[in-house]
Structure formats: structure tokens, C-alpha cells
Amino acid sequence: MNGGNKWWTWDIPFFTKQWVRTSILLKGGTWEHSTKGDHKEFYEEEWKSKQKMWYYDYTDSYDGTVVGAKIYVEEREWRPKWLTWTNKFAKVRRTIDIDFDKEVGSRKGSWKGGVVGCGYDLLPEEDPIDCIKRMEKERKFK
Numbered sequence: 315m316n317g318g319n320k321w322w323t324w325d326i327p328f329f330t331k332q333w334v335r336t337s338i339l340l341k342g343g344t345w346e347h348s349t350k351g352d353h354k355e356f357y358e359e360e361w362k363s364k365q366k367m368w369y370y371d372y373t374d375s376y377d378g379t380v381v382g383a384k385i386y387v388e389e390r391e392w393r394p395k396w397l398t399w400t401n402k403f404a405k406v407r408r409t410i411d412i413d414f415d416k417e418v419g420s421r422k423g424s425w426k427g428g429v430v431g432c433g434y435d436l437l438p439e440e441d442p443i444d445c446i447k448r449m450e451k452e453r454k455f456k
Contacts, residue, residue: 331392331405339366339387356388368442374418375454382415385442388433408436410445419455429455 337345338356341364348354354361368385389408397403410433417428434449436442 325395327396328394328403330395332395332398334391334393334398334404337389337391339389340364341366345389362386370443370446372412372414372418372446373450374422375450376418376420376422379418381418383446384413385446386411386413387436387442409433410436410442412446412449421456 334349336348336356338361340346343366346354346356346361346364348356356365365386370383370385371380372383373380387408388411389406391401391404391406393401393404411431412433413431414429417423417430419428422428432455434445434453436445437448440448
């Protein structure tokens with residue numbers, strides 16, 4: 315290799331996926347898309363004010379305190395690298411993005427800090443509030 319890159323990679327047809335878009339749900343029920351040619355920074359305050367938002371009182375499983383949570387819906391799509399022009403074999407993942415008002419979990423208040431935000435997969439036809447209730451039962455922040 316003579317000082318060059320020692321890593322080689324291969325693309326396996328129909329298995330290697332490439333990111334195509336990230337979308338957020340807006341207040342009017344429409345979607346805003348960020349693509350390779352039209353990239354948008356959805357974590358900026360400008361977009362957070364336009365996003366549809368749900369509020370939920372999350373009960374921390376560590377000590378039972380109730381913490382306010384803001385919920386947003388996001389969607390990401392990947393397609394096979396050699397078939398990005400069609401959505402035939404696309405993988406679409408819809409998630410909720412949760413921002414807690416205070417830290418949650420066993421490390422809150424420590425020098426390592428607790429969790430202030432996370433994401434969780436939405437099931438098909440599931441409401442964001444139902445999804446965070448399911449997360450409350452299934453997920454423990456340690």
C-alpha cells in the first residue's frame with residue numbers, strides 16, 4: 315500500500331443501501347424533504363417551529379418523576395445504491411424524535427449526565443403518543 319489507504323470496500327448489488335431523503339412532518343400535515351441536492355438542517359430552530367409537535371408527560375422509570383416531552387415525527391429513506399432512481403426496493407424508517415425538558419435516566423444529575431433526547435421507531439399506523447407510551451414500557455435509560 316506504500317502509505318495509502320489500507321481499506322477496500324465493495325458494493326454488493328441490491329444490498330448496499332444509499333441515503334435518499336430525510337423528511338419531517340409539518341404542522342399542516344404535509345412533509346418537508348431534505349435530499350442530496352436540496353439539503354436542509356432540520357435541527358435548526360427555524361424548522362422546529364414549523365414541525366408538527368405533540369406534548370407528553372413522560373414518567374422516568376428510574377425514579378418516577380414526570381418530565382415534559384416534545385415529540386416530532388421524522389422519516390428516512392434508503393434505496394439500493396444501483397437503483398436510487400426507483401423506490402421499488404426502498405427501506406423507509408419512520409421514527410419519533412423526543413426532546414425532554416429535563417434529564418431522565420439513572421445518570422441524571424451526575425457528571426455524565428442523563429438523557430435529554432432520543433428517537434424511537436413508529437410502528438405502521440401507530441400514533442406518536444401511542445409510540446411514546448410503548449417506549450415508556452419497553453425502554454430503560456441507564
